[in-house]
Amino acid sequence: MMIQPATKADTNAQQEGIREVRYEYSNNLVNIxxxxxxxxxxxxYQAGKLGVVTVKNTSLNISFHNFERAMGMAISLTQMAVGGKDWIYFLKNDSNLAPQIEPPGSYDACFLTRGAQYTGDISIHDLAWGSQELWMVNTRFSCLCTLSNNYNFLPQWRPSFISAIAPEDRCHLNGLAMVNGMPKYVTVLGQTDSPGGWRDNKASGGCILEVPSSKLITDGLSMxxxxxxxxxxxWVLNSGYGEIAxxxxxxxxxxxxxxxxxYTRGxxxxxxxxFVGLSKIRETAIFGNLPICDRFKELKCGIYIVDLQTRQIISCLEFQEGIDEIFDVQISQCSSAMISGPYVVTDGANQIWSLPASSRSI
Incomplete structure (x- = not known):
């Protein structure tokens, strides 16, 4: 697996200065x-960025966009949602506008920020589009929830061992798998009902639960x-071991x-x-003393591609500087997608205006 070095300067000149992001990628990643x-x-979330990886002129291109504490994402052909520190951001794909963006013909999808809803800092983790609405993993309140214009969120389900909806991160509910447009399985780091109780057995207390029954599917997982x-x-990422299972x-x-x-996540x-997100472990209070620390001398950060038939790593995008952790990885089935985020000026990009055709004659 040959590696192609590259360097990307992510410019946030007005507020953060310049974040230098260095990365390398396998020679076959463009072809894949x-x-x-x-x-x-x-x-x-460490860098507060959302990255978009595309191919331009036979080379890999990564654009970076500011989202405060960017974590879970949900993407479809027509829309996407991004979970941030206090907000859920909503972006619509204007596929008609995309081919017109300079240089013309470069993009086949253009996700434009069209709204946001305030939730407060509920430690949003996974997001998923359901058959009727967006589902969110509300880690701080140990529940799955949806959105409401009248409340910060609407609690829809919590594990049977969680006795109350409270902002105490009792079990570190973090992951969500959907089936037929509804939540079906979740990951928690511990079956505990006390504030932060999962931390005491984080290396082996993780499990998967069924929704809505709270039936235990498997346990003994590491974060x-x-x-x-x-x-x-x-499928699940046994993150504390750095595994797909x-x-x-x-x-x-x-x-x-x-x-x-x-540390596998995303x-x-x-x-x-x-396509698997990998993170380095810097913060030892939460991520220390995990099995993966004894398995590898040095941990990597990036996106690795695994062939599930051969069970082999076949390609990777690896960050050497500027980014130490990945939270979520998602695929857009568009070859050259772009986004215009909520902080366009900070991103160093030009504002993209989307107007109805009738407005041109006013």
Whole structure:
């Protein structure tokens, strides 16, 4: 797996100065993205960025956009949602406008910020579009919730062992898997009902629960994240070991698919490939004393691609400087997607105006 070095200067001149982001990527990454006809999106709360990875002129291109504490993302062909510190941001894909953006013909999707809803700091983790609305993992209040114009959020479900809706992060509910447009499985870091109680057994107290029954599907996981149902299998990132695993729904038996050289968090699956976010571990109060610390001398940060048929790492995008953690990884089935975020000036970009055709004759 050959690596191509590259450097990206992410300019936030007005407020943050210049964040220098250095990265390398495998020589085959461009071909993989082109063959699948996709763009990659990733979020990093440490840097407060959302990154978009595309191919331009046979080379990899990454654009960075400011979202305060960017975490979970939900993306469809027509819209996306981004979870931030206090807000959920909503972006609409103007596919008619996209081909007109300079230079013409460069983009086939343009996600424009069209609104946001204030939730307060509820420690939003995974987001997912349901059949009727957006579902959110509300980690601070240990519940799944939806949005309301009248309240900060609407609690919709909590694990049966959580006795009350309270801002105490009792079990660190973090991951969400959808089936038929509704929540079906969640990951928690501990089956605990006391404030921050999951921390006492973080290395092996993680589990997957079924929704709405709260049935235990499997346990003994190390800080699990990003459950997904794909090709009739339940997938999960056993983050404290740096692994991708599958879980037998009948027996709860876990099967390791591959080990990766980082704290695994953020999983997107397409065809025979898994796109996995990897993070370094800097903050030892939460992430210290995990099994992965003894397995690798140095942990990596980036997005790794795994061939699920061969169970081998086949490609990667690796950050050497400027970004130490990845929270979420999502795929847009558009080959050259772009976004115009809520802080366009800070991003160093030009404002994109979207107006109805009738306004041109006024």
């Amino acid at each position: 993205l082109n063959r699948l006809n996709i763009s990659l999106f990733f979020s990093t 699990p994240h990003s459950p997904r149902v794909f090709q009739n299998l339940l 599958t879980v037998n729904l009948a027996s709860g038996k876990q099967e390791k698919i591959v080990s990766l050289p980082g 999983l997107a699956l397409l065809g025979q490939y898994a």
